[in-house]
Structures are given as structure tokens and as C-alpha cells.
Amino acid sequence: MIYTVTLNPALDKTVEIPDFTLDAVNRIMTLRTDPGGKGLNVSKVIQKLGGTSTAIGVLGGTTGRRIADAMDALGVQTDFTFVEGETRTNLKVVDPTRHTNTDLNEPGLTVTQDVLDSMLTALTAKIQPGDIVVLSGSLPKGAPSDTYGVWTAACSKAGARVFLDADGEALRHGLTAKPYLVKPNNHELSRLTGRTLDTVDDLLTAARDIIAEGVERVVVSMGGDGALFVSADTACHAEGLQVPVGSTVGAGDSMVAALAYAAEYGLDEEATVALAVATSAANVMCSGSQAAERNTIDELLPRVTYHAL
Numbered sequence: 001m002i003y004t005v006t007l008n009p010a011l012d013k014t015v016e017i018p019d020f021t022l023d024a025v026n027r028i029m030t031l032r033t034d035p036g037g038k039g040l041n042v043s044k045v046i047q048k049l050g051g052t053s054t055a056i057g058v059l060g061g062t063t064g065r066r067i068a069d070a071m072d073a074l075g076v077q078t079d080f081t082f083v084e085g086e087t088r089t090n091l092k093v094v095d096p097t098r099h100t101n102t103d104l105n106e107p108g109l110t111v112t113q114d115v116l117d118s119m120l121t122a123l124t125a126k127i128q129p130g131d132i133v134v135l136s137g138s139l140p141k142g143a144p145s146d147t148y149g150v151w152t153a154a155c156s157k158a159g160a161r162v163f164l165d166a167d168g169e170a171l172r173h174g175l176t177a178k179p180y181l182v183k184p185n186n187h188e189l190s191r192l193t194g195r196t197l198d199t200v201d202d203l204l205t206a207a208r209d210i211i212a213e214g215v216e217r218v219v220v221s222m223g224g225d226g227a228l229f230v231s232a233d234t235a236c237h238a239e240g241l242q243v244p245v246g247s248t249v250g251a252g253d254s255m256v257a258a259l260a261y262a263a264e265y266g267l268d269e270e271a272t273v274a275l276a277v278a279t280s281a282a283n284v285m286c287s288g289s290q291a292a293e294r295n296t297i298d299e300l301l302p303r304v305t306y307h308a309l
Contacts, residue, residue: 002051006137008108008137010105034290039135048292049261057080057081067087085110092249113142127158132161133151207228219255226238226306237309254282254291258275275301
């Protein structure tokens with residue numbers, strides 16, 4: 001079983017505004033809303049790939065209920081904890097003329113330590129050896145910066161393979177507990193190391209440093225420049241696919257979803273790399289944070305190329 005954890009979900013409102021301009025009246029051409037937050041995005045993509053997962057998260061208020069209902073409508077199994085307050089709404093501004101994507105993210109709910117402890121206890125009680133737990137996204141207000149480290153250690157002890165996708169201190173603390181896989185993008189990895197990593201060689205060196213600390217796999221997404229797939233014994237660079245861009249929201253989450261799906265179903269390295277790159281590219285072609293259909297992903301699979309490093 002794959003469990004995805006989203007401690008700071010959101011309702012994603014995506015608007016399309018040609019020639020989006022500061023200090024001016026901007027007119028919205030199209031609008032859509034989707035249940036969002038990195039872990040929820042992962043579960044949506046896993047469902048489209050043909051897999052199953054349980055989406056775990058914290059929700060509040062009317063917005064939280066809209067998210068829960070939307071996930072149910074998508075056919076995704078959920079296990080949400082409802083708390084006081086209102087789940088955030090994040091605004092994604094897509095400018096098709098200037099080819100820009102601008103995110104305006106609200107801070108979200110405040111979550112108590114008691115709620116976090118209760119959720120973690122419930123999750124670890126469900127885990128069976130070999131299960132996958134995806135910890136991804138920002139932490140809510142009230143959550144200590146070492147939350148992902150605590151959750152990684154507890155889930156690993158229960159027998160799960162933990163996939164971590166975070167940034168800043170949440171990522172740094174999570175790494176101390178040695179998750180099975182981490183998927184930073186190039187900017188997140190640069191922030192982690194404290195220096196700008198401009199080249200594939202720079203990113204590869206940083207990824208191998210993480211492997212040396214006890215993480216089994218590191219996948220570094222680089223947008224249009226593709227991705228690096230690194231383990232103790234292998235490393236490869238997959239080229240990015242040139243596709244029409246609908247929205248870049250959730251592209252990294254889609255890659256995490258494909259990695260988790262591949263691990264759950266025992267795909268080999270070649271199939272895993274191809275699925276991860278194709279799934280990410282297919283979701284870039286979609287508007288908002290909706291998940292691409294499996295047939296679109298399958299059409300892109302033959303186009304994925306990579307070489308060993």
C-alpha cells in the first residue's frame with residue numbers, strides 16, 4: 001500500500017490571465033479548482049496510473065470539506081483528520097502569453113502537536129512491511145521543523161519505505177532519519193547545500209553526498225532539463241521532454257507518484273525512469289493541478305531518453 005501524507009493541503013484555484021501585469025486590472029479568462037497539496041497531487045496521479053493509495057491529511061472548514069468531497073469524487077481513498085479553522089486556498093496565475101506561472105500560497109491551518117502525534121500513531125499502526133509512505137510539501141503552522149524527521153523514523157521503524165519531497169529545514173531534518181528516497185528539485189538541492197548548483201555534475205555530486213549519508217535513492221528534478229536518478233551503484237540523466245505547457249503545478253509531485261507506483265509494482269530501473277519522466281511531462285500538459293490520463297503518459301514513454309553518468 002502507498003500512503004501519501006499532506007499536512008498542509010490546499011484548494012488550488014488556477015486562473016489564466018494573458019499578459020498578467022502588476023499594478024493593473026487583470027481579467028481572468030479561465031478558472032478551475034482542484035484539491036491540492038503535494039501529497040494529494042501524488043495520490044491523484046497514482047490513481048490515474050492505475051494504482052491505489054490512501055491520502056492522509058489535515059483539513060478544516062468548508063474548504064476542507066470541498067477537498068474531501070473532490071478526492072472522493074476522483075475515486076481516491078482518503079483518511080483525513082478535521083480540525084478547527086479553514087483550509088487554505090492557493091491561487092495559481094498562469095500567463096499563456098508570457099509563459100509564466102505565479103503561485104500565491106496562503107499560510108494554512110495551525111495544527112497542534114497532539115493532532116500530529118495522533119495521526120502518526122494511526123498511520124504506523126496500519127503500515128505493513130514494504131509499504132510506501134510519501135511525506136511531501138510544506139509543514140503547517142504549529143508543526144515543529146523536525147516533523148518529517150520524526151515521521152520518517154517512525155514509519156521506517158514500522159517497515160515502510162519513506163519517500164520524502166520537501167524543502168528547507170523540513171527537508172534537512174527529514175534527511176537525518178534516512179528516508180528510502182528523496183526527490184528535491186535543483187533549486188531545493190541548492191538551498192540544502194547552501195550554494196548554487198548550476199550543472200549536472202554539481203547536482204550529481206550533491207546527490208551522491210546524500211546517498212553517502214544513508215539515503216538509498218535520490219531523484220533530482222530539473223524542469224525542462226530532465227532529471228537525475230542516483231543510487232549507491234548507478235546514476236543516470238534523463239533528458240526533459242518538450243511538451244506544450246498547460247501548468248507546471250504538480251510536475252514534481254507527478255514524478256514522485258510515478259516513483260512510488262514503480263516501487264510498489266517492482267518496475268525495473270529503465271521502466272521507472274521512463275515512467276517518472278513521462279508522467280511529469282504529461283502533467284505539465286494539463287491545466288491546474290489535475291492529473292494526466294494514463295494514455296497520455298503511455299504515448300510519451302517511447303520519447304524518454306537517458307544516459308548513464
